[in-house]
Amino acid sequence: MPDVENLLDIRRLISDIQHKKLVRSYDIALRTEELLEELISKGQWKSAKELMNLVKTRIQLVRENLPQEATAPNIMRHTLKVIREEYQSASKKKDEGQSLHELVTATPSNVLDYSDSLIDLRSSIVDHLTEYKVELESSSENIAAQALEHIHTNEIILTVGKSKTVEKFLKRAAKDRTFNVIVVEGAPLYDGHTMAASLAKSNIQTTVIADSAVFAMMSRVNKVIIGTHTVLANGGLRAASGIHAVALAAKHYSVPVMVLSHMYKFSPTYVGSPNHEAFNVCVSPAGVIPYATGPILKQIEVYNPVYDYVPPELVTLFISHQGGNSPSYVYRLLSELYHQDDYDL
Amino acid sequence: MLRKESQMVHKENIVQAIVLTDTFDDEFLPISEHLPHALLPVFNRPLIDYTLEFLSLGGIEETFLFSSAHVEAVKRYVNKCIENGEGWTLTMKVNVMVSESCRSFGDCLRDLDAKGVLRGEFVLLEPGTVSNVDLLPLLKKHNITTKSDKGCAMTLILQESAIRGIGRCPHEELLVATDSHSKLLFYKKLGSSKDNKLEFPLEIFLDNASVSLHHNLNDTHMAICSSSVLPLFSDNFDFQTKDDFVRGLLMNEEILGSTVYCHILKGNQFAGSITNWRMYQALSYELRNNWVHPLIPSTKRNRKLKNDVFIGEGTKISETAELNDAVLGDDVALGKNVRIEDSFVFSNTKIGDNVVITHSIIGEHCTIQSGSEITSGSILENGCVLEKDTFVKNSLLVAKIPDNYENGDKLADKAYRLRIFPDEDDNISINELDRKLSRLDIGDFNYESDEIEDAFSDSGDEQLSYTQTPPPDDTKLFYTEVIDSLTRGLEDKLPCDNLILEINSSRYAYNVILKEVNFNIVKAVLILSLRQPETTQYFGNLSRVLTYFAPVLKNYIRNESAMKDCLEAIQDVAVSSESLHEKCVTFILQYFYHKDYISEDAILNWFSTLTTSSKLYKQVKPFTDWLKEAEEESGEEESEQ
Numbered sequence: 001m002p003d004v005e006n007l008l009d010i011r012r013l014i015s016d017i018q019h020k021k022l023v024r025s026y027d028i029a030l031r032t033e034e035l036l037e038e039l040i041s042k043g044q045w046k047s048a049k050e051l052m053n054l055v056k057t058r059i060q061l062v063r064e065n066l067p068q069e070a071t072a073p074n075i076m077r078h079t080l081k082v083i084r085e086e087y088q089s090a091s092k093k094k095d096e097g098q099s100l101h102e103l104v105t106a107t108p109s110n111v112l113d114y115s116d117s118l119i120d121l122r123s124s125i126v127d128h129l130t131e132y133k134v135e136l137e138s139s140s141e142n143i144a145a146q147a148l149e150h151i152h153t154n155e156i157i158l159t160v161g162k163s164k165t166v167e168k169f170l171k172r173a174a175k176d177r178t179f180n181v182i183v184v185e186g187a188p189l190y191d192g193h194t195m196a197a198s199l200a201k202s203n204i205q206t207t208v209i210a211d212s213a214v215f216a217m218m219s220r221v222n223k224v225i226i227g228t229h230t231v232l233a234n235g236g237l238r239a240a241s242g243i244h245a246v247a248l249a250a251k252h253y254s255v256p257v258m259v260l261s262h263m264y265k266f267s268p269t270y271v272g273s274p275n276h277e278a279f280n281v282c283v284s285p286a287g288v289i290p291y292a293t294g295p296i297l298k299q300i301e302v303y304n305p306v307y308d309y310v311p312p313e314l315v316t317l318f319i320s321h322q323g324g325n326s327p328s329y330v331y332r333l334l335s336e337l338y339h340q341d342d343y344d345l
Numbered sequence: 346m347l348r349k350e351s352q353m354v355h356k357e358n359i360v361q362a363i364v365l366t367d368t369f370d371d372e373f374l375p376i377s378e379h380l381p382h383a384l385l386p387v388f389n390r391p392l393i394d395y396t397l398e399f400l401s402l403g404g405i406e407e408t409f410l411f412s413s414a415h416v417e418a419v420k421r422y423v424n425k426c427i428e429n430g431e432g433w434t435l436t437m438k439v440n441v442m443v444s445e446s447c448r449s450f451g452d453c454l455r456d457l458d459a460k461g462v463l464r465g466e467f468v469l470l471e472p473g474t475v476s477n478v479d480l481l482p483l484l485k486k487h488n489i490t491t492k493s494d495k496g497c498a499m500t501l502i503l504q505e506s507a508i509r510g511i512g513r514c515p516h517e518e519l520l521v522a523t524d525s526h527s528k529l530l531f532y533k534k535l536g537s538s539k540d541n542k543l544e545f546p547l548e549i550f551l552d553n554a555s556v557s558l559h560h561n562l563n564d565t566h567m568a569i570c571s572s573s574v575l576p577l578f579s580d581n582f583d584f585q586t587k588d589d590f591v592r593g594l595l596m597n598e599e600i601l602g603s604t605v606y607c608h609i610l611k612g613n614q615f616a617g618s619i620t621n622w623r624m625y626q627a628l629s630y631e632l633r634n635n636w637v638h639p640l641i642p643s644t645k646r647n648r649k650l651k652n653d654v655f656i657g658e659g660t661k662i663s664e665t666a667e668l669n670d671a672v673l674g675d676d677v678a679l680g681k682n683v684r685i686e687d688s689f690v691f692s693n694t695k696i697g698d699n700v701v702i703t704h705s706i707i708g709e710h711c712t713i714q715s716g717s718e719i720t721s722g723s724i725l726e727n728g729c730v731l732e733k734d735t736f737v738k739n740s741l742l743v744a745k746i747p748d749n750y751e752n753g754d755k756l757a758d759k760a761y762r763l764r765i766f767p768d769e770d771d772n773i774s775i776n777e778l779d780r781k782l783s784r785l786d787i788g789d790f791n792y793e794s795d796e797i798e799d800a801f802s803d804s805g806d807e808q809l810s811y812t813q814t815p816p817p818d819d820t821k822l823f824y825t826e827v828i829d830s831l832t833r834g835l836e837d838k839l840p841c842d843n844l845i846l847e848i849n850s851s852r853y854a855y856n857v858i859l860k861e862v863n864f865n866i867v868k869a870v871l872i873l874s875l876r877q878p879e880t881t882q883y884f885g886n887l888s889r890v891l892t893y894f895a896p897v898l899k900n901y902i903r904n905e906s907a908m909k910d911c912l913e914a915i916q917d918v919a920v921s922s923e924s925l926h927e928k929c930v931t932f933i934l935q936y937f938y939h940k941d942y943i944s945e946d947a948i949l950n951w952f953s954t955l956t957t958s959s960k961l962y963k964q965v966k967p968f969t970d971w972l973k974e975a976e977e978e979s980g981e982e983e984s985e986q
Contacts, residue, residue, distance in 0.1 A: 007430075015435045018639070019402055065432070284477070284638040286613035291636065292561060294507030301634065 006044075009035050010058040013072065014065045024164060025071045025229075026140065029264050032075040033133050040125050048087040048114040048121060055080055059345050068281050068307075070230040070238075073345075074264045074337075079129065081339045083114075086125045090118045135321070139262045140165050142321035147173035150258060150319070155179045155222040158214075158255075161186035161240045162195040163227025165260045170225070171202045180205045182221065186242055187211050188287030188304065211242050218249040224257045228310075231259070231266045233334060233343075235312030235327025238271070238279065241305050247314035256316040263320050268334050268343040271309055280305045360484065362405040362468040363457065364396055366412040366419055369449050372621040375726040375743045375763050376708050381415030382472050384422060385619070386691055387629060388642035389657040389674050391422060392619060394431075395475045395632075395640055400468070401433030402639065403480035408439045409462060413447040449585040451578055458575035466491075469574070471566035471587065475628055476616030477637050478502070478567075483608055487569040490606050494528070498577060498594060498603040500569040501529065503562040504610045504617065512563060512617050512627040519562050521607065524553045529605040532591050534564075562609065565616035569608075577603060613638075622706065622724070629672060629689070657692060680715060691727075705737075730759035820865065823855040827869045831894070835873065841896035848897075863907045867914035870894045875918070875929065884932060891936060898942055908947040911937070916951075919961050930961065931968045938972075945972055 013031055016022045022031060036055070045051040059073045066072075143165055151157060151173040159166050159181060170181060181204050185192035192208060199206045209217055224246060230238040237243070237259060250257050271279050285302035312327035325333060334343075366383040373382060383393035393410070400408055412419045420441045427434050444456045450471070457463065466487060468480055487500045503521065506513050520543065522531035530549040550556055568587065577590070581601075584590045594603050610616055615636045619625045632642055633655065642655065654668045657675035662668065671685040674692030681698045690696070690707045697715030705719045708727035713719070716734040723737045728744040731737070735756055741763040742756065755761055827848055834844040852862050874890040891898075902911050915937075919930045937943045952969045955962045 008435075011430060011432075011435060015432055018432060019404075019436065282635050282638070284613040284615065284635050286615065286636065290505075290612070291512075291615060292505045292507045292510070292611075295509045295511065297634075298511045298630070304635070 007058070007061060009039065010061050014062060017066060017069060017072075025265065026136075026164065026262070028069070028071045029075055029136055029262070030133075032072040033129065033136060036076060036079050037126060037129050037133070040122060040129065047117045048083050051125075052080055052083055052114060055083075056345055063345075068279075070267045070269075071264050074267055077268070077338045077342050077345070078132070078264070080342045081337065082128045082132065083125055084339050086121060086128055087114050087118065090121050090124060091116055136262075136264070139321045140168055143260055143262070143319055144168045144172040146319055146323070148176060150223065150225070151177060151179055152222075153177045153179065156182060156220055158182045158184065158217065158221040158224045158246070158250075159195070160184040160192065160226050160243050160246055161189065162191035163260070165262070166225055166227045167195060167198055169260055170199060170204060174202055174204045178205070180207065182207045182209055182217055184209055184211055184214055184242065184246060186240060189240075211245070214246050215249045215252075218246075218253045218255060221250070221253070221255050224250045224255055226257070226259055228259050228261055228265060229307060231261050231318065231330060233268050233270050233330065235315060235318075235330040236271060237310035237315060238307045239310055241308045244308035244310050244314075247310050251314050257314060258317045258319055258324075259315055260319050263322070263333075263337060266320075266330065266333055266337060268338055279309065280307050282306070359406045359464070360404060360468075360481070361463055361465075362400050362408045362470060362480075363463070364393075364400070364408060364410050364470045364474075365450065365453055365472050366393065366410055367414050367447075367453075368472050368620065374724075375741050376706065376724060378743070379727055380708075381412075381418050383410075383412070383419050384415075385473075385625070386674060387475075387619070387625070388632060388655060388672060389692065390642070392473055392475070393419070393422065394426070395637075396470065396473070397426075397431075397433045397437070397439065399474075399476050399478075399637075399640060400470075400480075401437045403468075403476070403478060405437055405468060405480060408437055409457075410439060410441045411444070411453050411457065412441060413444050413453065416441075416443045416445070450587060451582075451585045451589065454575055454578040455582075458579045463572065463575065465572055467570055467572075469568045469570050469587075471618060471620075473619035473624075474566050474616065475619070475632070475637055475640065476565065476567065476614075477640055478610060478614045478616055480569075483569055486608065487571070487606070490526075491571055493526075494604055494606075496603045497606055498571050498573050499591070499605045501591065501605060501607040502565045502567040502569070502610060502616060503559075503607050504565050504615065505561060506563045508561060511630055512624070514563075514621065514624050514627070516623075517564055517620065519560075519564050521559045521562055522549055522556050523559070523607060525555045525557075527606055527608065529591070529595065529607050530556060532588075532595060532605070534588060559609070563617065565610070566618035566620065567616055573603060577601065622722075626687075626689075674709070697733075725760075726763075728759065730757055732757045732760075735760075819855040820857055820861050823851055823857045823861070824865045824869065826851040826855070827865055828872065831869055831873050831897075835890065835893065841894065844897055845900050860906070860910055863901050863910035864914050864917075866897065866901050867911045868918055870898060871914065871918045871933065884928075887929075887932070888936060891933075895940065898940075902942045905944075905947060908943040909951065911943055912947060912951040916955075916961060919964070930964050934965065934968055948972060 013022075013028075013035060016031070017028060022028050039054060039058075040051065043051070043054060045054060055076050059076050062069055062072050062076075147169045151170070157170065157179060159170070161184070173179065181196075181199055183192045183196040183199070183206060185208055187210070196206045196208045226239065226243060226246070228237045228239040228243075232238060239259075247257050249255075282303050282305050285304045288304050289297070289302055291297070312330075315327045318325045318327065318330070320333075366381060368377075368382050371377070373385070376385070383396075384391040386392075387395060397408065410419065410423065420443075423439055423441055427439070433439075440462075442457075442460070442462075444453065447453045447456055466484060468484070483500070483502065487497070490500065491497045503519070504512075518535040520531070520533045520535055521529065522545065523529055530553065531545060533543065535543075566587075574590075577594070578584050581590075581593060584593055591605050594601055594605050598604060615631065617624065617628050617631060617637075619628050628637075631637055632640065633653070635641065653670045654673075655671070656662060656673040657677065659676040660673050660679070662673075662679055663681060665682045666679050667682075667684045669686045671688050671690070673679075673685075673690045674694070676693050677690055678695045680696055680700065683696055683699070684701045684703075686703045688702045688705045688707070690702070691709040691711075693709050694707050694711045694713070696702070696707075696713045697717070699716050700713050701718045701720070702713075703720045705721075705723040705725070707713070707719070707725045708729065710728045711725050712730045714731055714733045714735075717731050717736070719725070719731075719737045721739040723739060724741050725731075725737075726741075726743045729742050730744070731742075737756070742760050743763045744759045745761070746755075747761055747763050830844055830847045830851070833839065834841070848862075848866065857865070870891070874887050874894070902908060915930065915933060934943075934948065938945070938948065949969060949972065952962075952965060955965065
């Protein structure tokens with residue numbers, strides 16, 4: 001297979017994710033961006049079309065090997081959009097726009113095929129990507145900068161599990177305001193414990209509660225602030241398991257649910273059903289029922305899902321580095337981020 | 346220059362693993378005849394694939410596959426994987442090593458020692474290991490252990506499981522004792538021995554402040570080894586398996602100067618090893634249920650099927666097929682009304698209409714014609730062809746005529762029964778066959794667990810009755826020991842000094858208090874002495890025996906309290922033995938009194954404790970009366986003087 005050598009970069013990335021060398025989505029995003037920069041500046045391509053094919057095969061490879069991974073494909077998808085834009089501005093041709101009139105009146109000759117080889121395309125895409133990298137790097141800083149708009153003195157904030165972005169957000173707010181944080185421990189991973197320890201170190205009044213206590217505590221909570229794994233095209237979330245219950249409790253008590261999300265977490269994919277094979281991933285049942293339980297294990301089936309699907313109506317606000325957006329506006333963000341043709345790859 | 350040096354340092358610290366690919370036994374007959382163990386399909390993916398992926402995810406950088414049978418097939422497969430750029434090829438180097446002369450696990454390690462490819466610590470995997478353990482922390486832990494204990498040769502990795510759990514093979518039941526630093530003190534595979542009893546050496550409890558016994562562990566067939574392991578194998582030619590090695594090291598800890606530690610896996614870390622068909626099924630179950638996550642079966646599940654059914658690519662299932670807990674390979678052709686339960690069907694097999702397959706394994710490229718039934722742990726070799734309406738139960742079928750062919754073994758042109766161990770004596774071969782088949786009896790978990798349950802309830806009863814009968818008393822043991830010594834002494838005319846020595850040593854061995862010693866010795870002497878034929882010379886014989894034991898009696902009856910014990914012994918004997926000669930008691934008392942073993946006062950004191958209505962009282966009365974008279978007389982005499 002000749003592809004093996006050519007796809008080494010992306011295979012490394014996949015292998016690193018599998019080996020848990022890259023765990024945080026931010027690290028994955030940066031690695032993917034660097035990979036693409038390398039591919040664009042040094043890769044074997046002559047026209048924008050060839051380059052787009054190179055990127056597309058990489059997206060497919062990631063989707064095959066890591067169906068749950070959203071960050072890397074999203075970054076690459078965005079790069080496709082960058083390539084298209086740069087091609088258009090370099091070739092002075094305009095793509096058929098989004099308007100209905102243009103779609104209807106478009107003739108086959110007008111359709112861009114991105115096959116012309118343009119001289120300064122390479123450098124202009126690289127420039128654009130460098131800008132994008134800066135945007136990525138400052139993203140969590142920009143999100144944290146909005147903390148004071150959302151967290152007020154003496155409020156009680158509830159969060160679930162561990163999220164670097166949320167942690168940064170709360171710590172930034174704690175510089176100027178005093179407030180209480182309730183951390184839900186997030187069984188069976190219990191990563192809420194490390195989160196709480198880290199918050200307490202920054203002198204934030206922190207309380208850890210069990211997942212079962214969420215409903216009881218919710219009546220006293222002013223805001224729920226959580227991170228997410230992915231934001232889906234309909235504004236729903238793929239978030240750590242347990243968050244759906246938290247969001248439902250918040251809905252019951254009309255507590256606003258705010259989701260902190262980087263732009264690369266917005267995915268143009270929909271969810272068929274929460275049990276959808278590619279949507280969820282079930283890990284070892286050991287977290288729920290120990291292997292030493294005995295012969296009963298043969299008679300039962302244990303599922304230990306990692307993610308919850310949270311429907312968009314339970315989410316109040318998405319906070320990205322551009323500011324706050326409501327779930328119904330996600331479609332618009334997506335069309336800014338990715339080209340329509342690249343939604344489904 | 347600096348860069349180069351750092352690379353060198355890095356190279357020395359490469360994390361290495363050895364995977365043996367041969368089991369060196371015939372557990373997997375007849376499938377293993379043509380298919381190497383490493384390439385056994387588990388959910389349509391060769392077993393070695395899981396092992397390699399696990400090693401790569403576990404942080405191993407260089408793996409040696411050590412192979413001595415079916416070498417070409419293994420090599421071809423590994424090369425194919427490298428060409429296709431499987432996930433693990435990026436981070437791990439895989440070398441296939443060949444040594445056709447090896448006949449056991451030990452041979453392989455000796456060969457490896459000679460080749461000298463390993464530097465420092467390494468992970469050792471026996472064939473068929475599948476796991477999701479992160480090996481780097483374990484290696485680190487082993488490293489720390491070696492720093493505190495220079496002799497630490499091996500850290501065994503054991504999996505916590507439950508008694509009667511799914512992945513617990515009865516043949517591999519393990520009993521382990523460790524100290525507080527998880528150093529191994531005792532190691533025994535219970536499955537391999539038939540004994541119901543188990544003996545722990547006393548030293549492990551005497552030498553260690555705390556000992557933990559584990560009976561809930563599975564052997565994962567993984568171990569972390571120091572560099573000293575290979576030379577140890579070379580030095581000790583009798584080490585054939587890893588168990589030999591562990592046992593040998595435990596037994597000769599002082600001589601070999603090496604120790605073994607163990608690490609117990611808990612939580613979401615899981616490891617298991619396919620060592621026989623039963624474990625093959627258990628691990629298939631565990632893989633399917635995500636216990637080994639992130640190692641999961643390769644093919645996507647068919648959402649129309651039940652969760653416990655797994656089919657490969659190109660396999661089509663009709664509505665009428667009834668599948669339960671079945672794994673079908675690629676391109677399996679199923680007829681109408683097929684029923685498959687608890688079975689594994691490998692790739693490219695054709696199954697006709699109305700076929701029933703339960704608890705069986707069907708190899709590749711088999712053809713099973715309509716109406717056949719295959720049940721109870723049958724295993725079909727690749728390429729078997731079964732004619733219409735064949736019934737196969739609990740047998741191994743091969744496609745070609747086996748060497749030890751006998752009449753009646755032929756089922757069809759391409760299906761023969763395979764006999765195992767035909768040359769041995771009838772008895773043995775039957776037993777062996779039973780044992781084999783019980784192992785091959787895959788999947789019948791209910792049956793198996795019933796059996797085990799029986800075994801358990803048996804032992805439960807035993808325990809119950811055990812608590813009802815009083816535990817064997819040390820004093821009682823001491824008494825029988827004394828009786829033995831004295832009988833022997835009497836028969837062989839041994840000097841009484843030797844007997845005294847013997848009795849003293851048993852006294853210390855059983856830790857008996859002085860009072861009991863005196864009591865039991867006198868009792869023993871009396872019982873022995875009274876065992877005489879009832880002839881006219883009865884009392885003559887009696888006194889002769891008593892005279893013979895005089896030094897013994899003299900040695901023990903030294904003071905007032907000893908006399909009291911002695912009298913109690915006489916009482917005990919008199920009361921317990923009904924048939925005792927009437928005059929015996931008086932005779933003995935008289936004898937003891939005359940020989941000055943017991944004083945007058947002691948007798949009288951003792952007599953006063955007897956209940957007046959008892960038989961003994963009546964027997965002794967004349968004697969004590971006489972004593973009293975004598976006393977009065979002597980008293981009178983004294984007063985006269």
